[in-house]
Amino acid sequence: MVPRYWIGVVHQAQARAAQAAGLIALSHGKEAAAKTRSPGDHVLSYTLKGDFLRPLLDRLSFAKSPFRCRQFEISESDFNLIAEGMGLS
Numbered sequence: 001m002v003p004r005y006w007i008g009v010v011h012q013a014q015a016r017a018a019q020a021a022g023l024i025a026l027s028h029g030k031e032a033a034a035k036t037r038s039p040g041d042h043v044l045s046y047t048l049k050g051d052f053l054r055p056l057l058d059r060l061s062f063a064k065s066p067f068r069c070r071q072f073e074i075s076e077s078d079f080n081l082i083a084e085g086m087g088l089s
Helices: 012-020 031-035 051-059 076-085
Strands: 005-009 042-046 071-074
Touching (some): 071 076
Parallel strands (some): 005 042
Antiparallel strands (some): 005 071
Protein backbone atom coordinates (compact mmCIF):
# COMPACT_ATOMS: atom_id res chain seq x y z
CA MET A 1 0.00 0.00 0.00
CA VAL A 2 1.27 3.47 -0.87
CA PRO A 3 1.73 5.60 2.25
CA ARG A 4 -0.22 8.81 2.63
CA TYR A 5 1.01 11.93 4.42
CA TRP A 6 -1.02 13.97 6.89
CA ILE A 7 -0.91 17.00 9.14
CA GLY A 8 -2.97 17.00 12.31
CA VAL A 9 -3.56 20.46 13.77
CA VAL A 10 -3.80 20.09 17.54
CA HIS A 11 -3.50 22.06 20.75
CA GLN A 12 0.05 22.08 22.09
CA ALA A 13 -0.93 20.33 25.35
CA GLN A 14 -2.69 17.56 23.40
CA ALA A 15 0.33 17.06 21.17
CA ARG A 16 2.68 16.78 24.15
CA ALA A 17 0.41 14.35 26.02
CA ALA A 18 0.03 12.16 22.94
CA GLN A 19 3.77 12.20 22.29
CA ALA A 20 4.50 11.18 25.89
CA ALA A 21 2.13 8.22 25.44
CA GLY A 22 3.67 7.25 22.09
CA LEU A 23 0.54 8.27 20.19
CA ILE A 24 -0.58 10.99 17.81
CA ALA A 25 -3.32 13.50 18.57
CA LEU A 26 -5.99 14.14 15.94
CA SER A 27 -9.35 15.90 16.05
CA HIS A 28 -9.70 15.88 19.83
CA GLY A 29 -9.50 12.07 19.90
CA LYS A 30 -12.43 11.48 17.56
CA GLU A 31 -12.51 7.95 16.15
CA ALA A 32 -13.34 9.11 12.62
CA ALA A 33 -9.96 10.86 12.36
CA ALA A 34 -8.11 7.65 13.17
CA LYS A 35 -10.13 5.64 10.64
CA THR A 36 -8.72 7.67 7.75
CA ARG A 37 -5.20 6.43 8.57
CA SER A 38 -3.65 3.22 7.30
CA PRO A 39 -0.58 1.31 8.47
CA GLY A 40 2.47 2.99 6.95
CA ASP A 41 0.91 6.45 6.76
CA HIS A 42 2.97 9.37 8.09
CA VAL A 43 1.50 12.05 10.37
CA LEU A 44 2.96 15.34 11.59
CA SER A 45 1.27 17.09 14.49
CA TYR A 46 1.22 20.86 14.17
CA THR A 47 0.26 23.31 16.87
CA LEU A 48 -0.89 26.75 15.83
CA LYS A 49 1.83 28.23 18.01
CA GLY A 50 4.50 26.34 16.06
CA ASP A 51 6.46 29.05 14.29
CA PHE A 52 8.76 26.62 12.43
CA LEU A 53 6.22 26.40 9.60
CA ARG A 54 6.08 30.11 8.85
CA PRO A 55 9.38 30.31 6.88
CA LEU A 56 8.31 27.31 4.77
CA LEU A 57 4.90 28.60 3.71
CA ASP A 58 5.98 29.91 0.32
CA ARG A 59 7.45 26.47 -0.53
CA LEU A 60 4.54 24.28 0.59
CA SER A 61 1.91 23.37 -2.00
CA PHE A 62 -0.97 23.20 0.51
CA ALA A 63 -0.25 26.67 1.91
CA LYS A 64 -1.81 28.37 -1.10
CA SER A 65 -5.17 28.24 0.69
CA PRO A 66 -6.14 28.53 4.36
CA PHE A 67 -5.55 25.36 6.37
CA ARG A 68 -7.45 25.83 9.58
CA CYS A 69 -8.99 22.36 9.51
CA ARG A 70 -7.99 19.81 12.13
CA GLN A 71 -6.41 17.37 9.72
CA PHE A 72 -5.58 17.24 6.06
CA GLU A 73 -3.56 15.22 3.61
CA ILE A 74 -0.35 16.65 2.14
CA SER A 75 2.13 15.54 -0.50
CA GLU A 76 5.21 13.50 0.31
CA SER A 77 7.43 16.42 -0.75
CA ASP A 78 5.61 18.81 1.62
CA PHE A 79 5.91 16.22 4.41
CA ASN A 80 9.66 15.88 3.82
CA LEU A 81 10.15 19.66 3.71
CA ILE A 82 8.33 20.09 7.03
CA ALA A 83 10.16 17.17 8.63
CA GLU A 84 13.46 18.75 7.56
CA GLY A 85 12.36 22.12 8.98
CA MET A 86 11.56 20.37 12.28
CA GLY A 87 14.97 18.70 12.32
CA LEU A 88 13.44 15.23 11.94
CA SER A 89 15.26 14.14 8.81
